[in-house]
Every structure is written in C-alpha cells, then in structure tokens.
Amino acid sequence: MKRTLTVCPYCGTGCMFYLVSYNGRLVGVEPSSTHPVSRGGLCVKGWNAFAFVHHPDRLTTPLVRRDGMLQAASWDEALDLVVDRLRAVQKKHGADAVMFASSAKATNEENYLLMKLARAVFGTNNIDHCARLCHSSTVTGLAETFGSGAMTNSISCIDQADVILVIGSNTTEQHPLIGSRILNAVRSGTKLIVADNRRIRLARQAELHLRHKNGSDVALLNGIMHVIIAEGLADREFIAARTENYAALAESVADWTPERGAAATGLEAAEIVAAARLFAGGERGMIVYSMGITQHSHGVDNVRCIAALAMLTGNVGRPGTGVNPLRGQNNVQGGCDMGALPDLYSGYQKLSGPLLRDKFARAWGVKRLPSEPGLPLTRAMDAASAGHLQAMFIMGENPMLSDPDQGHARKALQNLELLVVQDIFLTETAALADIVLPAACYAEKEGTFTNTERRVQRLRKGVEPPGEARADWEIISDLAERAGYHGMRYSGPAAIMDEIAELTPIYGGIAYDRLDPYGLQWPCPDRSHPGTPILHLDCFTRGLGRFTTVSHRLPAELPDEEYPYVLTTGRSYFHWHTGSMTRRTHLLDREEPRSFIELHPDDAARLGLRDRDELIVSSRRGELRTEARVTEMVIPGVLFMPFHFAEGAANVLTNNVLDPESSIPEFKVCAVRLWRAP
Ligand SMILES: Nc1nc2c(c(=O)[nH]1)N[C@H]1C(S)=C(S)[C@@H](COP(=O)(O)OP(=O)(O)OC[C@H]3O[C@@H](n4cnc5c(=O)[nH]c(N)nc54)[C@H](O)[C@@H]3O)O[C@H]1N2
Ligand SMILES: Nc1nc2c(c(=O)[nH]1)N[C@H]1C(S)=C(S)[C@@H](COP(=O)(O)OP(=O)(O)OC[C@H]3O[C@@H](n4cnc5c(=O)[nH]c(N)nc54)[C@H](O)[C@@H]3O)O[C@H]1N2
Ligand code: SF4
Numbered sequence: 001m002k003r004t005l006t007v008c009p010y011c012g013t014g015c016m017f018y019l020v021s022y023n024g025r026l027v028g029v030e031p032s033s034t035h036p037v038s039r040g041g042l043c044v045k046g047w048n049a050f051a052f053v054h055h056p057d058r059l060t061t062p063l064v065r066r067d068g069m070l071q072a073a074s075w076d077e078a079l080d081l082v083v084d085r086l087r088a089v090q091k092k093h094g095a096d097a098v099m100f101a102s103s104a105k106a107t108n109e110e111n112y113l114l115m116k117l118a119r120a121v122f123g124t125n126n127i128d129h130c131a132r133l134c135h136s137s138t139v140t141g142l143a144e145t146f147g148s149g150a151m152t153n154s155i156s157c158i159d160q161a162d163v164i165l166v167i168g169s170n171t172t173e174q175h176p177l178i179g180s181r182i183l184n185a186v187r188s189g190t191k192l193i194v195a196d197n198r199r200i201r202l203a204r205q206a207e208l209h210l211r212h213k214n215g216s217d218v219a220l221l222n223g224i225m226h227v228i229i230a231e232g233l234a235d236r237e238f239i240a241a242r243t244e245n246y247a248a249l250a251e252s253v254a255d256w257t258p259e260r261g262a263a264a265t266g267l268e269a270a271e272i273v274a275a276a277r278l279f280a281g282g283e284r285g286m287i288v289y290s291m292g293i294t295q296h297s298h299g300v301d302n303v304r305c306i307a308a309l310a311m312l313t314g315n316v317g318r319p320g321t322g323v324n325p326l327r328g329q330n331n332v333q334g335g336c337d338m339g340a341l342p343d344l345y346s347g348y349q350k351l352s353g354p355l356l357r358d359k360f361a362r363a364w365g366v367k368r369l370p371s372e373p374g375l376p377l378t379r380a381m382d383a384a385s386a387g388h389l390q391a392m393f394i395m396g397e398n399p400m401l402s403d404p405d406q407g408h409a410r411k412a413l414q415n416l417e418l419l420v421v422q423d424i425f426l427t428e429t430a431a432l433a434d435i436v437l438p439a440a441c442y443a444e445k446e447g448t449f450t451n452t453e454r455r456v457q458r459l460r461k462g463v464e465p466p467g468e469a470r471a472d473w474e475i476i477s478d479l480a481e482r483a484g485y486h487g488m489r490y491s492g493p494a495a496i497m498d499e500i501a502e503l504t505p506i507y508g509g510i511a512y513d514r515l516d517p518y519g520l521q522w523p524c525p526d527r528s529h530p531g532t533p534i535l536h537l538d539c540f541t542r543g544l545g546r547f548t549t550v551s552h553r554l555p556a557e558l559p560d561e562e563y564p565y566v567l568t569t570g571r572s573y574f575h576w577h578t579g580s581m582t583r584r585t586h587l588l589d590r591e592e593p594r595s596f597i598e599l600h601p602d603d604a605a606r607l608g609l610r611d612r613d614e615l616i617v618s619s620r621r622g623e624l625r626t627e628a629r630v631t632e633m634v635i636p637g638v639l640f641m642p643f644h645f646a647e648g649a650a651n652v653l654t655n656n657v658l659d660p661e662s663s664i665p666e667f668k669v670c671a672v673r674l675w676r677a678p
C-alpha cells in the first residue's frame with residue numbers, strides 16, 4: 001500500500017487526506033489527523049474522492065471532430081489543430097474573438113499558465129472562470145469596502161466567536177467540515193443566527209432562524225443596522241478609528257425601521273430587533289455567507305451590507321470575527337488569486353496599471369500586453385449567443401449544465417466557430433466540442449490548491465493518468481510552444497510557483513519547500529513570512545474600511561399569476577455541481593440518484609401532489625420533468641432544486657439576468673409554475 005498526502009478535490013474547505021493505492025490503483029483515502037481543518041475528519045465526498053479516478057468513462061486520448069463525430073486523434077494532431085484554428089479565428093475576427101475559461105478544479109499553476117497563455121501568447125484579456133458564477137459579487141464588494149475580496153479570518157476562528165451569523169450558506173452540506181465546526185461551537189455556547197428560509201441543518205441549532213423572502217437580504221441587513229444604531233449598539237471607537245463614510249450609512253439606514261424591514265422581508269419586526277441585539281451583543285461576532293448572498297442581480301449590494309454590518313459592530317481584524325465568504329470549489333480562491341479574471345493579473349494586480357503591464361510583459365518576454373479588460377464569462381456567453389464571439393477554450397468547466405438558462409448556453413456554444421474543451425470526462429459541454437483534450441485529475445498530478453481561508457496547499461501525484469491523459473499544465477505549455485512562444489518551459493509545477501511568487505506580492509513567500517505539511521496562508525510576502533491567518537488587523541488593505549450605502553432592489557423576476565412560485569436553486573450534500581465526478585461515484589449516486597424539487601406540504605396539497613410524484617416545472621425559459629420532494633425544508637410559495645442532474649436540469653429554468661457590477665447571474669430567484677406530470 002502506498003499513501004500519498006494530498007488535498008480533497010471537492011470543496012473550498014480544503015481538507016487534506018492520504019490517497020491509498022495498491023499496484024498503481026487507488027483503493028481508498030485516509031484522513032489526516034493533524035491537518036488544521038480536517039483534523040481527522042472528512043465528509044462523504046472526501047471519503048469517496050478516489051472512486052471516480054479510475055472510472056471507465058475517463059477520457060484517455062484527444063478527440064477531434066471529423067464528419068460530425070468526435071474521433072480519437074494523436075496529441076500532435078489535436079494540439080496543432082487547436083493552435084491553427086485559434087489563430088485562424090483571430091486572424092479573421094481579431095484577438096478578442098477568443099475566450100479562455102479557466103478552472104477552479106485545476107491547480108494554481110495551471111490557472112496561472114492559462115491566463116499567461118491568453119494574455120502573452122494569444123494577446124487577449126478574455127479569461128475568466130466559474131468564480132464569475134459564484135463569488136464575483138464578493139470580489140467586487142469586498143475590494144471596494146475592505147480592499148481585499150477574500151475571507152478575512154480563518155476557519156479555526158469559529159471556535160472563538162461569541163455569535164455567528166450564517167446567511168445564505170448551507171454550511172453543513174456544502175462545507176461540511178466548517179459546518180460541523182460551527183455546530184461544535186454552538187455546543188460550547190456560541191450563539192447562532194441563521195438567515196435562510198430553508199430549514200437547513202444549522203437552523204435547527206440556531207437561537208434565531210430568520211426565514212426571510214428570497215432576495216430581501218438588503219432589507220434585512222439595513223433593518224438590523226438601523227436597530228444597532230438606534231439602540232446605541234454600534235462600535236463607535238472602531239468606526240472612528242478604522243472607517244470612513246459612516247455618516248452616509250447612518251443616514252441611509254435611518255428610515256429602515258424594523259417595521260419597514262419586516263414589510264420588505266416577510267419577517268416580524270421583533271425578529272429583526274432580536275437579530276440586531278444578538279449579533280451586536282457578542283464581543284466577537286462572525287459573519288459566514290455564501291451563494292444565498294452573492295447569486296442575485298443585487299449580489300454586490302448584499303456584500304456591501306455584510307461588510308457594513310461587520311464594521312458597524314467592530315467585528316473585523318480580531319480572532320473570532322470577520323466577514324467570511326465561503327469559497328466553493330477546491331481552488332476557486334486560487335483561480336482568482338492567479339488572475340484568471342478579465343481585469344486582473346495574479347494577486348489582484350490591475351491590468352489598467354501601465355507599470356504592472358510592463359512588469360508582466362518584461363517577465364513574460366513579450367513586447368506588449370493587451371490593456372483593455374476582457375469579457376466576464378457570463379458576458380462572453382451572451383456575446384457568443386449574439387454571434388460576437390467566435391471561439392472558446394474551456395478548461396475544466398461544464399457550462400451546458402452550470403450556466404443560467406440552458407437554451408441560451410446551448411445556443412452560445414453551438415454558435416461558436418471553434419469550441420475546445422479540456423476535461424477529465426466527456427461532459428455535456430465536451431460533447432459539443434470540435435476538439436477535446438484529456439486531462440489528468442487531481443490524484444495524477446502535482447500542484448497547489450488555495451482553500452477558502454487562503455491556505456496554499458500541495459497536492460501530490462498518487463497514480464498515473466489513464467491512457468494518454470496529461471496534466472493541464474503540460475498541455476498548456478505544449479500549446480504555447482506550438483504557438484511559437486518559448487516562455488513556458490518549466491521543469492514542473494514547483495518552477496511555475498517560483499515564477500508566480502516573483503510576480504505576485506501576496507504569494508511572494510510561497511515556495512514548495514515551505515508548504516509541508518499543511519501550507520501557508522497568504523498574504524505571505526517573502527520567504528521568512530509565516531503567513532497571515534487574519535486580514536485587516538490594524539488597518540484595512542485599502543487603508544480605512546469604507547461604508548457604502550445601498551438601496552433595496554427586488555429580484556429581476558418575481559412570481560405573478562402566470563408563474564406563481566419562486567424557484568431557488570443550489571446543491572445537495574452528495575453531489576457536486578454538474579455531477580461529472582459524483583454521479584460517477586457509486587456510493588454518492590446511490591444516495592441521490594435523480595433530479596428532484598422541494599416543495600412545501602401546503603403547496604403540494606394545493607397542487608394535488610404527493611411525495612415522489614412526477615411533475616412538470618416550467619419557467620419563461622423552458623420546462624422539465626422531475627420528482628416532488630414534499631418537505632418543510634422550504635416555506636410555502638418557494639421551491640428549491642439542485643442543479644446536478646443532466647436529466648431534469650435546473651438551469652433549463654433559471655434566469656440569465658446579471659448583476660450590473662459583478663456580472664453574476666441571478667441563480668437564486670426566478671418565477672415558475674408546476675403541475676402533476678400527465
Ligand atoms: N455537496 C456539495 N458541496 C458543495 C458544492 C456542491 O456542488 N455540492 N459546491 C461548492 C460551491 S462551488 C459553492 S459556491 C458552495 C455553495 O454553498 P452554499 O451557498 O452553501 O450552497 P447553495 O445550495 O447554493 O445555497 C445556500 C443557501 O442559500 C439559500 N438562499 C437562497 N436564496 C437566498 C436569499 O435570497 N437569501 C439568503 N440569505 N439565502 C438564500 C438557500 O436556501 C440555500 O440553503 O458549495 C460548495 N460545496
Ligand atoms: N442553477 C444554478 N447554477 C449554478 C449554481 C447555482 O447555485 N445554481 N452555482 C454556480 C456555481 S457557484 C459554480 S462554482 C458553478 C460550477 O460550474 P462548473 O465549474 O461548470 O461545474 P463543475 O461540475 O464543477 O465543472 C468542473 C469540470 O471540471 C472537470 N475537472 C475535474 N478535475 C479536472 C482537472 O483536473 N482538469 C480539468 N481540465 N478538468 C477537471 C470536471 O469533470 C467538470 O466537468 O455552477 C454555477 N451554476
Ligand atoms: S468538507 Fe470539503 S474538502 Fe473536506 S472532505 Fe468534504 S468536500 Fe472535501
């Protein structure tokens with residue numbers, strides 16, 4: 001038996017475990033008992049993370065579409081074709097006719113290389129990744145208020161909090177080891193407030209469960225801040241010493257009385273008052289949030305309110321406090337850190353700065369780099385659908401199931417002159433591609449992932465990739481070479497990290513020889529720096545924290561006579577996103593084998609539906625067939641559906657309307673109707 005210490009490929013919690021292999025085959029995993037996050041535990045996905053690796057569906061050879069069919073090809077043929085066809089599209093339509101989609105499943109080194117390929121080799125800033133669908137509202141909102149869009153504190157800070165507000169995060173199912181840490185804290189006396197109208201596991205342990213209307217968080221948070229100010233519970237010293245623009249905030253929430261808040265949220269005024277007193281009453285108050293906050297057409301406004309609440313109560317820069325956006329994918333923090341974003345280089349360095357552009361151009365050995373910001377992923381799909389974008393290179397994403405409004409996504413992808421997909425399985429998106437490149441998965445390569453608490457950790461190769469599959473970083477380097485660029489010859493991922501460290505101040509001290517056993521938390525500016533568990537200690541990254549005021553905007557599509565129900569979408573415990581990995585993991589797929597929709601017993605009775613009945617759900621975008629799950633998890637009038645299943649895909653229904661600032665889609669609210677299937 002061989003044991004290889006590596007990082008879980010699923011969620012941003014970043015547990016580490018040992019891959020156990022025998023004769024070159026994985027047979028299981030063992031948790032790491034000393035790891036600061038996993039501490040000997042794993043969730044069911046972690047325990048099963050070895051199972052998809054040897055699945056017979058793994059891609060083993062490049063595929064090229066000939067006579068309408070994807071057929072096996074050599075690496076030479078496939079990679080030359082990718083370069084020739086990308087160049088041809090650019091010659092005909094310009095450099096920005098091509099979009100690169102990077103991957104929060106790939107390593108830091110791979111994200112860095114793809115962004116380098118896009119910018120230095122193909123001369124476009126059209127690079128983005130699934131953070132656009134996820135925490136782009138956080139990156140925008142916290143950059144403006146704090147100067148840095150990452151989780152301010154560490155996971156271990158949960159143990160020190162007096163009160164935790166969990167808002168729009170189903171933590172026990174989506175970040176299980178963080179969820180259980182919160183439950184432990186509650187057992188030792190920490191007060192818990194849950195603001196989420198689903199009766200999630202944490203809600204059952206909460207002192208206060210606020211079941212407000214979907215999309216009414218600005219009203220809720222403004223109401224809470226109103227009470228805190230009116231009752232003299234604000235932290236005046238912190239506000240005076242560390243923040244600016246407080247007067248504007250105080251004025252803007254002055255008319256958000258609990259009564260007005262109640263009318264806008266559907267809560268009782270007393271609940272808003274109680275939440276304000278409970279949160280402001282703790283010496284150390286922590287806010288934990290996720291997609292219930294970000295995935296709205298006013299996602300950035302939600303984040304601004306969260307930042308304001310934390311500053312108002314002096315809850316930044318100390319243990320047990322902070323604004324803690326839980327990052328979803330194993331390496332979505334890293335994807336952002338590495339600059340797989342249309343307007344930023346690695347380490348959030350703005351490409352609008354000419355000096356920074358020069359720095360990167362010199363380091364990469366190119367004359368000039370493009371200066372105009374590229375397209376966000378969601379806008380790129382709109383552009384493709386309208387015929388304004390001609391080629392996409394997608395590494396490790398499955399937009400056919402994960403993008404809003406599947407009809408729109410399909411049209412966008414089918415409109416392209418060239419679609420290249422680099423994945424480990426033939427996904428719904430890869431099936432539409434002209435060229436498919438087989439990638440090695442996490443267990444078959446070296447590199448680093450950065451978890452939600454900014455911890456950069458090493459993954460290690462446990463087994464060989466199947467067939468001819470190659471690591472993403474090797475494929476990208478080879479593409480660069482074939483495109484005539486010779487600045488991507490690396491001895492391995494450690495050497496790529498050395499280049500990242502040189503160009504990226506927050507990663508300046510990150511080097512492989514320093515990452516054993518359990519990584520370092522950025523900012524880590526130099527080799528002697530021990531890493532940073534808590535941000536904004538004495539001052540904010542931007543200097544003073546900035547209060548910004550927001551007014552309450554409703555979701556873009558609300559229920560009406562024709563479509564009387566609110567649909568909110570999200571995830572389940574057993575499956576991962578588009579199911580490419582978990583639906584190929586027997587023990588997980590057995591638990592949750594098919595698409596379903598949660599509805600309240602009152603609604604079910606009105607519609608004549610019973611648990612497990614087949615039903616049809618329809619929105620202005622499309623309709624699908626699924627199974628009723630009658631449950632008090634949801635409130636009357638609201639339905640919940642996970643988006644994991646290709647048959648019964650929630651994104652057939654969702655609304656492709658974007659937050660104007662972050663370009664995130666409104667996955668959390670759209671209007672639908674439903675009826676029993678004939
Ligand atoms: N098992 C599993 N774990 C995962 C994932 C997975 O696919 N499967 N995906 C990972 C990724 S990438 C991400 S981003 C995270 C997401 O993690 P979460 O954000 O925790 O998951 P979601 O299910 O998207 O939504 C969380 C909650 O938001 C609530 N909500 C909906 N609308 C609103 C609203 O208007 N206001 C408020 N306050 N709440 C609302 C929903 O009721 C739901 O309980 O999970 C990560 N972990
Ligand atoms: N309705 C609705 N839609 C949503 C959401 C929602 O809440 N509701 N949430 C959104 C959010 S937060 C997110 S993050 C997105 C996620 O959207 P996606 O990122 O598109 O979803 P995944 O299924 O995680 O896709 C990852 C892909 O990477 C592949 N892969 C795994 N490992 C590797 C590797 O090492 N190399 C390569 N090249 N490929 C690899 C997998 O096979 C898979 O196809 O979905 C979004 N879509
Ligand atoms: S909590 Fe997240 S990182 Fe930890 S084992 Fe589960 S899926 Fe993996």
Ligand SMILES: [Mo]
Pocket residue numbers: 133134135328329
């Ligand atoms: Mo996500």
